[in-house]
Amino acid sequence: MARVRAVTVQGALSAANTGRATDIDPYDSPIETLLRISCKSIGLRLCREDKARMIHTIxxxxxxxxALYSGAGLRNVVLEEQRDNRLGNVLVVKELGCGTARLSIMNGEKGEVIARVECKDSSYECVIECQ
Structure with a gap:
């Protein structure tokens, strides 16, 4: 199982216009919620949890x-599935107008893995622990 231990964001994503999407997000941060889902998607692939049904459901x-957040006013942010040569299809969050995001994988402390997604003026890092 993949556990997302931390998510950090920099650049335009951190200042995205969330409109009323903040009102319906349980954590008051629609961007962080989307980033955590992206990190979970990447983590499942990294930790070799290739259960097709689970990944499809996520x-x-x-x-x-x-779609719900976009309808509530989230602007200039895109969530899309992107193919990575090492991991297969993963979900990435990026700012509108960005081309293909760059995904890099690094070893962290205590057996953790750090996945970094970069595109245009934004980036985010996921600290993932395979359990």
């Missing part, structure tokens, strides 16, 4: 949540 839920 993707469907993520797209529904994204």
């Amino acid at each position: 993707r469907l839920l993520a797209m529904d949540i994204y």
Whole structure:
């Protein structure tokens, strides 16, 4: 199982216009929620939890949540599935107008893995622990 231990965001994503999406997000941060879903998607691939049904369900839920947030005013943020040569299809969050996001994987402390997603003027890091 993949556990997302931390998420950090920099750049335009951290200042995205969330509109009323903040009102319906249980944590008052729709961007962080989308980033955590992206990190979970990446973590499942990193930790070799390639259960197709689980990954498919996460993707469907993520797209529904994204549609809900967009309808509530989230602007200039895109959640999409992107193919990575090492991991396969993963969900990434990026600012509108950004091309293909760059995904890099690094070893962290205590057996953790750090996944960094960069695109245009934004980036985020996921600290993932495989359990």
